[in-house]
Amino acid sequence: MTAPRKHALLYLKLILTAVFWGGTFIAGRIVAREVGPFSAAFLRFLVASVILLVFVLRTHRTIPMLDRWQIFPVTMLALTGVFAYNVLFFSGLKTVTASRASLIITSNPAFIAIFAAMFFGDRLTFSRTLGILLSISGAMIVISKGRPLQVFEGNPGLGELYICGCVLSWVLYSLIGKVALSRLSPLVSVTYSCVIGTLLLALPAFSEGLGASVTSCSYLVWISIIYLGLFGTSLGFIWYYEGIRTIGPSRTGVFINIVPICSIILAFFILNEAIDASIVLGAIFVFAGVYLTNRT
Numbered sequence: 001m002t003a004p005r006k007h008a009l010l011y012l013k014l015i016l017t018a019v020f021w022g023g024t025f026i027a028g029r030i031v032a033r034e035v036g037p038f039s040a041a042f043l044r045f046l047v048a049s050v051i052l053l054v055f056v057l058r059t060h061r062t063i064p065m066l067d068r069w070q071i072f073p074v075t076m077l078a079l080t081g082v083f084a085y086n087v088l089f090f091s092g093l094k095t096v097t098a099s100r101a102s103l104i105i106t107s108n109p110a111f112i113a114i115f116a117a118m119f120f121g122d123r124l125t126f127s128r129t130l131g132i133l134l135s136i137s138g139a140m141i142v143i144s145k146g147r148p149l150q151v152f153e154g155n156p157g158l159g160e161l162y163i164c165g166c167v168l169s170w171v172l173y174s175l176i177g178k179v180a181l182s183r184l185s186p187l188v189s190v191t192y193s194c195v196i197g198t199l200l201l202a203l204p205a206f207s208e209g210l211g212a213s214v215t216s217c218s219y220l221v222w223i224s225i226i227y228l229g230l231f232g233t234s235l236g237f238i239w240y241y242e243g244i245r246t247i248g249p250s251r252t253g254v255f256i257n258i259v260p261i262c263s264i265i266l267a268f269f270i271l272n273e274a275i276d277a278s279i280v281l282g283a284i285f286v287f288a289g290v291y292l293t294n295r296t
Helices: 003-032 037-059 067-094 098-105 108-120 126-143 149-155 160-182 187-209 210-216 219-247 249-270 278-295
Strands: none
Touching: 003 037, 003 067, 003 219, 003 249, 037 067, 037 187, 037 210, 067 160, 067 187, 098 126, 098 160, 098 249, 098 278, 108 126, 108 160, 108 278, 160 187, 160 210, 187 210, 187 219, 210 278, 249 278
């Protein structure tokens, strides 16, 4: 295959990844209606772990072993990006619409940039600083449903606070990942974090009533769980890291900006969620901020 065709195929994969990740908010909303947050997160990553382990075995012929210095950061990846993020994700989606949740989480790059500058010395230019402020403002508009001053008055619901917790969890996951990836490949890091995260979720999931959830779930919930594990986690991560390996993280990261757009469109058609003015205005602020934060 020629280089232009390879790049065209890669761009198609990255666009599909953005669509898949946009769909995770729809699938998560469906699952959250019938399954508890611990059980939902456990089932998602059980499916993803099996798929990722198969992919690792096909790629490496064996499962690379961790040395003692890699165990702690990989465990922290599992605690932040798998355990905490997904419990908060499913808890928030019980009351927050998929559209609103996807836009709040889009402020991730801004907060990652702030903490990367604090802990790793990444340079904050005027453009990136302005982008961070715009992204935070957009998130506040979405969280407060168009009344940003109420954010400081404690009016945002518990669901919105859970989704904000997702942002914090992903920031920690990203910063810890910078350390873990210095000695492990992205695929191996993600696989180990998924497997460890699944084990950590097992006990609280069973305590929550996983057995009853498994036997009483509707077929639509099972389809959503398989979607989350296969498309939203396994294929999404594999293709995303393929993009990083081929065209670099900056060019690949641009495709993440498509995620909330896909989520809002899918939520409108599948869940009949309304698109109000606060979501549109917040989206404009967030997208402008993400663009300014990431542009070179």
